[in-house]
Amino acid sequence: xxxxxxxxxxxxxxxxxxxxxxxxxxxxxxxxxxxxxxxxxxxxxxxxxxxxxxxxxxxxxxxxxxxxxxxxxxxxxxxxxxxxxxxxxxxxxxxxxxxxxxxxxxxxxxxxxxxxxxxxxxxxxxxxxxxxxxxxxxxxxxxxxxxxxxxxxxxxxxxxxxxxxxxxxxxxxxxxxxxxxxxxxxxxxxxxxxxxxxxxxxxxxxxxxxxxxxxxxxxxxxxxxxxxxxxxxxxxxxxxxxxxxxxxxxxxxxxxxxxxxxxxxxxxxxxxxxxxxxxxxxxxxxxxxxxxxxxxxxxxxxxxxxxxxxxxxxxxxxxxxxxxxxxxxxxxxxxxxxxxxxxxxxxxxxxxxxxxxxxxxxxxxxxxx
Numbered sequence: 001x002x003x004x005x006x007x008x009x010x011x012x013x014x015x016x017x018x019x020x021x022x023x024x025x026x027x028x029x030x031x032x033x034x035x036x037x038x039x040x041x042x043x044x045x046x047x048x049x050x051x052x053x054x055x056x057x058x059x060x061x062x063x064x065x066x067x068x069x070x071x072x073x074x075x076x077x078x079x080x081x082x083x084x085x086x087x088x089x090x091x092x093x094x095x096x097x098x099x100x101x102x103x104x105x106x107x108x109x110x111x112x113x114x115x116x117x118x119x120x121x122x123x124x125x126x127x128x129x130x131x132x133x134x135x136x137x138x139x140x141x142x143x144x145x146x147x148x149x150x151x152x153x154x155x156x157x158x159x160x161x162x163x164x165x166x167x168x169x170x171x172x173x174x175x176x177x178x179x180x181x182x183x184x185x186x187x188x189x190x191x192x193x194x195x196x197x198x199x200x201x202x203x204x205x206x207x208x209x210x211x212x213x214x215x216x217x218x219x220x221x222x223x224x225x226x227x228x229x230x231x232x233x234x235x236x237x238x239x240x241x242x243x244x245x246x247x248x249x250x251x252x253x254x255x256x257x258x259x260x261x262x263x264x265x266x267x268x269x270x271x272x273x274x275x276x277x278x279x280x281x282x283x284x285x286x287x288x289x290x291x292x293x294x295x296x297x298x299x300x301x302x303x304x305x306x307x308x309x310x311x312x313x314x315x316x317x318x319x320x321x322x323x324x325x326x327x328x329x330x331x332x333x334x335x336x337x338x339x340x341x342x343x344x345x346x347x348x349x350x351x352x353x354x355x356x357x358x359x360x361x362x363x364x365x366x367x368x369x
Contacts, residue, residue: 205329
């Protein structure tokens with residue numbers, strides 16, 4: 001007999017397990033749905049729309065842009081893709097034969113337009129060389145993003161939710177709310193976005209909803225083995241040589257649970273690789289047992305060092321990165337820090353030791369001195 005959600009037998013009572021319907025997971029949260037409806041109200045058939053994302057676009061950025069570009073066509077909108085840096089070769093397959101990247105034309109490609117949609121960007125400065133032009137635009141500037149808000153967002157109408165595992169999840173919700181079709185190319189693009197931003201469904205942002213959405217995308221025709229091959233199993237010999245030498249710089253401070261790795265300024269030329277070949281290198285120090293904070297230093301060669309932060313426990317690297325003018329997520333963040341490699345490395349590791357010890361560190365002003 002079933003009474004109050006409990007199955008009663010002759011001598012025992014067995015609580016029934018909670019059964020969550022997949023439709024419950026797929027349905028966007030109410031506040032997110034309302035935000036999508038506000039953003040969609042700015043879009044109309046026949047508009048000239050530009051899509052853009054951050055410098056050195058990753059899988060989430062590329063997948064979200066490619067997926068949204070095809071969804072907009074179902075609304076009668078043809079869009080142009082204009083990014084601050086070239087579309088990465090690893091994700092060129094997401095463009096297919098039907099999407100064209102106009103990035104090579106620079107800021108001039110932003111006009112004419114009736115609306116701009118920026119994806120996976122919380123701060124307009126992440127648009128690099130496009131930022132000044134974007135600031136001056138008088139057309140609607142729309143944002144779809146899952147990062148912590150900054151003091152200068154890239155737009156004024158936003159779908160922003162840090163609980164989303166990826167911006168690709170929010171683009172999926174855009175399709176759901178507007179009743180748009182998930183074609184195989186759209187599903188492939190969004191799967192790439194979610195797959196890469198969850199670290200292959202390994203990171204802590206991998207939620208039940210992320211898996212439920214991935215299931216929907218697989219049902220729409222995504223081939224998971226092919227996606228793995230294209231994204232993770234197409235490594236050049238140069239990248240392996242780069243990784244070999246980068247691992248030789250590995251340092252570990254077991255007392256504080258910090259591990260770091262470095263790449264010199266001439267690395268890309270030396271190994272005949274691109275900046276996208278540096279993706280994932282920070283995961284190697286993070287994988288060391290006992291590591292709470294992993295750091296990757298990349299010398300850019302003009303008095304600035306790009307620093308990536310990753311955490312495995314309770315260390316909020318977004319908060320730590322903000323000491324150096326950066327930001328991101330609690331588990332993954334970055335900063336661009338002026339100075340020589342040696343100087344930046346010394347300052348960052350010193351601040352990291354203080355931060356992991358008591359959750360605090362020097363003030364942002366002190367960290368940058």
